[in-house]
Amino acid sequence: MDGLQATGARYQECVARLHALLLRVARHEVSRRSGSLGLSGPELDDVAQQAADDALMAVKAKVGDFRGESRFTTWAYRFVVLEVSSKLGRHFWRNRPADLDQDGWERLPDERSPVPHDVVEHGELWDALGAAIRDDLTDLQRRVFVAIVLNGVPMDAFARELGSNRNAVYKVLFDARRRLRSSLAAAGYVAPARSEERA
Amino acid sequence: MNGPTQLERLLGDDPDRSDGDDAAPVVDAGCAAGFEVLHLYVESELAGGDPAEELPGLAVHLRRCPACHEDYLGLLESAGRFGDAGPDPV
Numbered sequence: 412m413d414g415l416q417a418t419g420a421r422y423q424e425c426v427a428r429l430h431a432l433l434l435r436v437a438r439h440e441v442s443r444r445s446g447s448l449g450l451s452g453p454e455l456d457d458v459a460q461q462a463a464d465d466a467l468m469a470v471k472a473k474v475g476d477f478r479g480e481s482r483f484t485t486w487a488y489r490f491v492v493l494e495v496s497s498k499l500g501r502h503f504w505r506n507r508p509a510d511l512d513q514d515g516w517e518r519l520p521d522e523r524s525p526v527p528h529d530v531v532e533h534g535e536l537w538d539a540l541g542a543a544i545r546d547d548l549t550d551l552q553r554r555v556f557v558a559i560v561l562n563g564v565p566m567d568a569f570a571r572e573l574g575s576n577r578n579a580v581y582k583v584l585f586d587a588r589r590r591l592r593s594s595l596a597a598a599g600y601v602a603p604a605r606s607e608e609r610a
Numbered sequence: 611m612n613g614p615t616q617l618e619r620l621l622g623d624d625p626d627r628s629d630g631d632d633a634a635p636v637v638d639a640g641c642a643a644g645f646e647v648l649h650l651y652v653e654s655e656l657a658g659g660d661p662a663e664e665l666p667g668l669a670v671h672l673r674r675c676p677a678c679h680e681d682y683l684g685l686l687e688s689a690g691r692f693g694d695a696g697p698d699p700v
Contacts, residue, residue: 436688443684481653485689489649492684496677536617559676560620566677578641581675585638588622601617 415474429470429487434463436488440495450502458502462494469494500567536600543594552587559584622674639667641678648678652685656693 414425437459445455469490477486544553554573558564559580570580596603639647644667651668654661662669672679 432692436692439688439691440684443687444680481649482689482693484693485649485653485685488685488688488692489645489681492681492688493645495684496681540617540620565680566675577677581641581677585622585674592621595617595621601621 415471426467426471430463430467432484433466433470433487433491434459436491437463437466437495440492441499444495444499454502458495458498462491462498465494466490496565496567497571500565500569500571503565503568504572539595539598539600540591543591547590547594548587552583552590555580555583556587556591560588623670636666636670638674639665639671641671641675644668644671644675644678645681648682648685649689652682652689655686656690 414421415429416422417425438456441455441459441462450458466487470487473490477483544556548556555569558569558572559566566577566580566584570577573580592601593603595601647665647668651661651665651672654664672682
């Protein structure tokens, strides 16, 4: 591991080349994800610049962890992708209605909620799902499930809204889905989880 | 339209799913641990390997976590497109 652990001009040259690579990936990734965000060119490039800058800091901090099991670029690009996701999460709410809240499921389906329109046509199923959301989830589980699964809010955006992080939100979503599956399985709408079959 | 199947899409897959009737369920790697090996998963896929076999915990997680799945798609695309861009800086 030479360049990033060198000093002087060689280090500066290596960092500059790496930043250029990360910025190219960041611009591509921002463009790939930006379709529904309503961001314009300068805003998108600002996100890409910030993502590349922060990814570079992460790479420099963690380069000692790189064990050569993959190309260095693939290892490093992870940080760009993660930073782009996080930074776009900040922008998500700017063009969204403020009423994507825990009661949103009661108003579904509507024009902002393509998932129920597309995937749940049977009123009986929707009624059962709605009842399970209302009765069987905790407030936090309900908020997370409605926002992420029904309203399509990106997890990083919703984690930011909660003052939490992706990992914690995923755990809540996992538990919510498991609880809903259990409720709907008891009513015969879905197969029970394997652990419940064995119990 | 198959309502139950689509309802299951909302619920995600069985949290105790395994690849065989008698096999133990694969443990979901989670977001943080999954990120630590995401580059290996992508490299395996780009090389024509079987990353789901090599890293089953991450494969399960990517099926369930929309955020990490989106990261995976982004990394797969960028590693394929820009993976050999310029000399290796290390």
